[in-house]
Amino acid sequence: LQTVxxxxxxxxxxxxxxxxxxxxEYLRINFYDHDMEISLHTFLAEKATFLKKVDFSRKxxxxxxxxxxxxxxxxxxxxxxxSSCSGRLVAFVEVANQRKKNxxxxxxxxxxxxxxxxxxxxxxYFQTLQSSSGKTSGVIWLKFEPLIIHVRCRSLxxxxxxxxxxxxxxxxxSGVMIGKRLRLTVALRSTLTLALPLQHTxxxxxxSDEYLEFLFQTISIKxxxxxQLRSKYQ
Amino acid sequence: LQTVxxxxxxxxxxxxxxxxxxxxEYLRINFYDHDMEISLHTFLAEKATFLKKVDFSRKxxxxxxxxxxxxxxxxxxxxxxxSSCSGRLVAFVEVANQRKKNxxxxxxxxxxxxxxxxxxxxxxYFQTLQSSSGKTSGVIWLKFEPLIIHVRCRSLxxxxxxxxxxxxxxxxxSGVMIGKRLRLTVALRSTLTLALPLQHTxxxxxxSDEYLEFLFQTISIKxxxxxQLRSKYQ
Numbered sequence: 421l422q423t424v425x426x427x428x429x430x431x432x433x434x435x436x437x438x439x440x441x442x443x444x445e446y447l448r449i450n451f452y453d454h455d456m457e458i459s460l461h462t463f464l465a466e467k468a469t470f471l472k473k474v475d476f477s478r479k480x481x482x483x484x485x486x487x488x489x490x491x492x493x494x495x496x497x498x499x500x501x502x503s504s505c506s507g508r509l510v511a512f513v514e515v516a517n518q519r520k521k522n523x524x525x526x527x528x529x530x531x532x533x534x535x536x537x538x539x540x541x542x543x544x545y546f547q548t549l550q551s552s553s554g555k556t557s558g559v560i561w562l563k564f565e566p567l568i569i570h571v572r573c574r575s576l577x578x579x580x581x582x583x584x585x586x587x588x589x590x591x592x593x594s595g596v597m598i599g600k601r602l603r604l605t606v607a608l609r610s611t612l613t614l615a616l617p618l619q620h621t622x623x624x625x626x627x628s629d630e631y632l633e634f635l636f637q638t639i640s641i642k643x644x645x646x647x648q649l650r651s652k653y654q
Numbered sequence: 655l656q657t658v659x660x661x662x663x664x665x666x667x668x669x670x671x672x673x674x675x676x677x678x679e680y681l682r683i684n685f686y687d688h689d690m691e692i693s694l695h696t697f698l699a700e701k702a703t704f705l706k707k708v709d710f711s712r713k714x715x716x717x718x719x720x721x722x723x724x725x726x727x728x729x730x731x732x733x734x735x736x737s738s739c740s741g742r743l744v745a746f747v748e749v750a751n752q753r754k755k756n757x758x759x760x761x762x763x764x765x766x767x768x769x770x771x772x773x774x775x776x777x778x779y780f781q782t783l784q785s786s787s788g789k790t791s792g793v794i795w796l797k798f799e800p801l802i803i804h805v806r807c808r809s810l811x812x813x814x815x816x817x818x819x820x821x822x823x824x825x826x827x828s829g830v831m832i833g834k835r836l837r838l839t840v841a842l843r844s845t846l847t848l849a850l851p852l853q854h855t856x857x858x859x860x861x862s863d864e865y866l867e868f869l870f871q872t873i874s875i876k877x878x879x880x881x882q883l884r885s886k887y888q
Contacts, residue, residue: 456690456810559872576690576810576832576836577836579832580832580836583831583832584832593827593829593843594829595827595828595829595830595831595841595843596829596830596831596832597817597829597830598810598813598814598817598818598830602810602811602814607829609827609829613847613849614849614850614851615847615848615849615850616848616849616850616869617848617868617869617872619865619868620868623868626862626864626865626868627861627862627865628860628861628862630860631853631860631861634851634853634854634857634860635850635851638793638851
């Protein structure tokens with residue numbers, strides 16, 4: 421009987437150890453599943469906190485043209501948007517060794533503009549340049565930046581589904597970002613880029629009216645293509 | 655005694671079930687760890703197969719300027735490169751509703767070129783156009799495409815490390831691709847883009863010599879910046 425009881429005690433110990441191991445694994449798997457899935461409860465709590473924060477600090481900052489897509493994405497339990505831009509035309513003076521956000525901005529528009537409007541912006545910039553002593557010196561760039569949406573995903577599987585949708589619909593510069601605690605965010609980025617140097621701030625304008633008309637027609641087509649791309653996510 | 659033995663049998667059953675569960679979890683975790691890690695053995699086998707295939711079918715296709723980086727990446731057990739381009743200047747006729755690879759290509763160069771060389775290419779293209787009856791019609795684009803490297807990663811943690819290195823060194827269009835069986839590939843992509851429409855094939859040239867000189871100087875700077883970016887990975 422003593423042998424049996426000793427055996428039983430050993431069994432008990434095994435059992436406790438075994439269950440403890442299982443428990444640890446399940447805890448691990450509960451938070452990060454085998455495809456990095458975060459529990460729905462945890463994810464929805466993060467989503468609520470984030471979307472509340474956005475409402476608070478950037479109210480009205482979601483671009484009008486992209487609101488439907490953002491709402492559509494946010495209606496899914498496995499996703500929420502963290503930032504977005506519907507697509508825009510920008511002009512800026514590139515300052516050497518500076519990131520774009522630190523450059524001097526001349527112009528931003530989320531809608532197609534005509535050449536006359538753009539000329540006015542440039543003219544007014546050059547008038548300011550002449551009247552100011554410490555002027556910025558550099559190359560003036562004109563860029564069309566297509567839509568970009570950052571979407572936090574609950575699992576690698578969810579990220580994969582969204583990424584494949586993006587890549588197949590023409591957003592071929594899309595990819596997953598990996599944040600703190602391996603949080604996954606899909607960046608939806610298209611390849612509809614246009615970016616050219618117009619002139620140096622010290623130079624006279626070198627582009628003919630004929631070319632600029634052609635350029636702004638091309639930019640208008642880019643805006644249309646961007647609208648078509650966006651409509652695929654609605 | 656019978657009670658004790660019955661209890662012992664129950665314990666045994668629990669123990670077997672418990673161990674079986676642990677075994678299943680470990681099998682799962684062995685193939686995909688809690689951060690999607692593939693076992694070193696499996697990954698190295700895939701790497702060997704892939705790199706052998708590349709040597710076989712695309713021998714000599716790794717761009718000269720990028721060979722050192724590719725070799726550097728491939729010297730790590732957690733990574734291998736699946737495709738790469740060191741950066742290039744391209745010109746092509748955009749055909750409506752066609753992906754770039756299906757467009758008519760006029761020019762590709764992995765080194766900076768001078769305007770005279772580029773002009774010769776354009777002139778010869780227009781001569782061909784005049785002499786051919788079924789000519790391609792569309793917009794001629796000039797694009798600088800910075801370096802791009804695709805790197806398969808053994809785990810999400812390994813992908814995160816490479817991605818952060820890329821994002822911090824200026825490759826801000828980088829991201830992770832998710833393939834079959836959740837295979838992870840980091841696409842290293844920079845933002846050093848330049849892309850402009852030159853003219854429609856039916857139009858006369860609209861860009862002045864002065865602007866084209868300025869443009870090719872800017873492109874030359876892009877090649878230099880691309881070289882500097884590349885050197886960060888060596």
